[in-house]
Amino acid sequence: MATIEKIPMLAEGYAALQRQLKQLKEVERPENVEAIEEARAHGDLSENAEYHAAKERQGQIEAQIAEIEDKLARAHVIDPTTLSGDRVVFGATVDLLDEEDRKITYQIVGETEADAKRGRISYNSPLGRALIGRRVDEEVEVVTPSGDRSYVIERVRFL
DSSP: OOOOOOEEEOHHHHHHHHHHHHHIIIIIHHHHHHHHHHHHTTSOGGGOHHHHHHHHHHHHHHHHHHHHHHHHHHEEEOOGGGOOSSBOOTTOEEEEEOTTOOEEEEEEEOTTTOBGGGTEEETTSHHHHHHTTOBTTOEEEEEETTEEEEEEEEEEEOO
């Protein structure tokens, strides 16, 4: 029997997916059904661009709903405040020093929650993968699209 791979995420990421699903099911899907009906009323469907566009959008909406429902079903919600230690794990907030001794702080989060500008990186990103399992004072080498980078883990927190 195949095992279902869980998707780690924070509670706020789970809630965001629930909001997206609700928006798709309760707003976008009904609006699209109306657009299809309106386009149908215009007559000949074979040359009706509005109808074809609405049907295409319907397929996109249904695919998005299926994808989000799958993620929610496989979600493994992690509360970082219940964790502790000096090892970097999912949910940890990590203070790093880069090669120029600049302090950088990132929280290790799920793919749907990642936003580097807000200091949140995916556990699957090159830096996220390099940090997982490492401890305070360890040096981490990362190969990124913009070049090789080196960091020292200064502190691990669970906020």
